[in-house]
Amino acid sequence: MRSLLSCLAILTSFALAFPSRRESPHQVKERVFSPRDWEIHSVAPSTHRIELKIGLPQPNFDILEKHLYEHLSKAEVEALVAPHPESLELVNDWLASHGFGEEDIVRSPAQDWATIVVPVRLAEKMLDTEYHVWTHATSGESIVRTTSYSLPIHLHDHIEVVQPTTIFARLKSFKSTIHSLDKQTGQIVAQTNTPVVSASGISVDPSCNTTITVTCLKELYNASSVVPSATINNSFAVTGYLEQFANFQDLQSFYALEVPEAVNTSFNVVSVVKTTSLLAEAGDEADLDTQFGFGLTFPINGTFFTTAGSPPFIPDIGTPTDTNEPYITWLDFILAQDDIPLVISTSYGDDEQTVPESYAKRACAGFAQLGARGVSLTSSSGDGGVGDGDSDPTTQTCFTNDGTNRTEFLSAFPTACPFITSVGGTTNVPEVAVFFSGGGFSNYFARPSYQDAAVKAFLEKLPKGTYKGLFNPNGRAFPDVSAQANNFLVVISGEQELIGGTSASSPTFAAFVALLNDARLKAGLPSLGFLNPLLYSTAVSGFNDITEGNNPGCGTEGFNATVGWDPVTGLGTPDFGKLAEIVTSPSRA
Incomplete structure (x- = not known):
C-alpha cells in the first residue's frame, strides 16, 4: 500500500489551474x-x-x-x-x-x-x-x-x-405481501407429505412449498449440516430505516419456533440517528430482517443498524424537521467506524429516477468504499417486476420522470449500484422466479465488466426488438443472484405472520454469505468482500439456475427466467456446499 500512497502524492502534485x-x-x-x-x-x-x-x-x-x-x-x-x-x-x-x-x-x-x-x-x-x-x-x-x-x-x-x-425518493421497504396464519391451525399445512427435491438435489420438507422457515432455507440451499463458529470474529448486519425497529421479544418467540438453540440470545443495536424509541415497537420489515438474518447465521455476531430519520414535514403545523434520504447519513456513520460487519443486507430502495444521478453515483461510491474494506453488501432487487410495484404489474404505465412522459421499465436504487450484490426472488420447490422479483437495467450506471459476458449472452437470446426502447441494454443489469422471497414465517407483535418480498431474499442470501465467510475464516482466509466479480466467474457453478417464471410490469410480461443469467433471478440461488468448496480453495486465498 506504500507504493499506492506514493502514487497518490504524485497525482495530487499535478493540480489543475484553479479558477479565482x-x-x-x-x-x-x-x-x-x-x-x-x-x-x-x-x-x-x-x-x-x-x-x-x-x-x-x-x-x-x-x-x-x-x-x-x-x-x-x-x-x-x-x-x-x-x-x-x-x-x-x-x-x-x-x-x-x-x-x-x-x-x-x-x-x-x-x-x-x-x-x-x-x-x-x-x-x-x-x-x-x-x-x-x-x-x-x-x-x-x-x-x-x-x-x-x-x-x-x-x-x-x-x-x-x-x-x-x-x-424526491420516497424510500420503501421491499415487501410485497403480509398476511396472518390460519388462526384455527396456527400453521400452514402442506398438501402432501411427499418430500420435494430442491435444485441442489436435496429432499426438502413439503411444507416449504407453502411456508418458509430457517430449516427450509438450509435444506434448500445445502447448508443443513453447517455449524458456524461464534469465536472467529465473523459478523453480519442488517439495516433498518423508516422508524422500523426490531422487537426483542418477537425474536425470542421466533427462536423458540424455528431456532431453539438461539433462545435467550440477541443482537447488537446501533442507532445511526439517535431516537427516543426503546425499540419496543415491532416493525414487520425489521422483524423479518433480524429474525431470518440472525436465525440463519446464529451464533455469528449480529448487528441491527437503525437509521430512524426525522418525521415527515407537516406544513399545517409547521413541524421544524423533515425526512432526508438516509443512505448518505448511514454511509457517513458506517465509514467512520474502525470495525464494520463483514456482511450487510438492506431491504429498502426506490425507483432510480426519483434519485438525482449525481446523488446516486456518490452514494454508490460510498458503497464501493465498504467493498474495498472487505465488506459484502446485498440489496433487495425490488418488488415491482420491471415496474414500480405500486399497482397491478400488468397495468402499470411506468412513465419516465424526464419531462417526456415515455413508458419505460423502471430501474431501482440502490440495488442497481454496481458495487452492491442485487438479490431477486424465487418461490416454491423446485424453485421458479416469483412474479414480483425486481429486475432490469440501470439508466445511471454502465454495465460493469464483470457481468459483460453473462448479460450479453442473455441479450443475444432475447428475440430481436423485444421491449425495444423500454430499457437500456448497456446499463448495469440486476439482480445478480436470487433466493426464496415468499411466505416467510415470522413473529410480529407476538403473532405469527407470513411475509413475502425481496425484503426476505436479501437477508437470506446475505446470511449464506456470512456462512461462507465462516468457512473462509476457519481456513485462515480473509472475508469475501466485494462479491460480484467472483459470482460471475469462478462461483457461477455454485448456483442453481432458475429457468422458469417472469417479472411482469409496465403493462408487459416483463423478462423471462432462462438458462444462464437473466434480469429476474440473476445467476440463480446458492448451493452452499458447492460455494464453500469454491471460496475455500487455494486459488481463492
Missing part, C-alpha cells in the same frame, strides 16, 4: 423536472432548518476501484477518496462567506462530505433557489425540496452534489 476564488456569479448546478405524483403545497417556511450535505469530488476514485479486492484499511480508503486540498479550501471559503465556522461543519473522515444545518432562507441564498413544501398525491407525505439549485461558477468543479435539494 473571488466571488463569481451563480450558475445552475442541477435541475430536475417536476416529479410525478408530487405537487407544490406552499412556499417553504423561511425558518425551517435543513441539514445540507455537500459532496466534494473524489479525484482518485478510479484508483480505489482498482483496489476493491485488497481489503484496504480505513486510512487507506480515506486517502483514496479524499478531495483535493484546493477543493477543500474553496468550499471552506464559500461557507465562511456565509457565516459558517469550522465548529458549524460536520465532516466525513475523508473530508469528502461537509454537513451544515441551515435555515431555508440562507439555503436559498447560498444555492440561488427557492424551496417549496411538496406533497405526494397518493401517500399525502410532505417534504421540503426544490427542482433546481445553483452554485458560484468557480465552485462547480469542486462540489459534486448538494442535498436535500432535488431528491
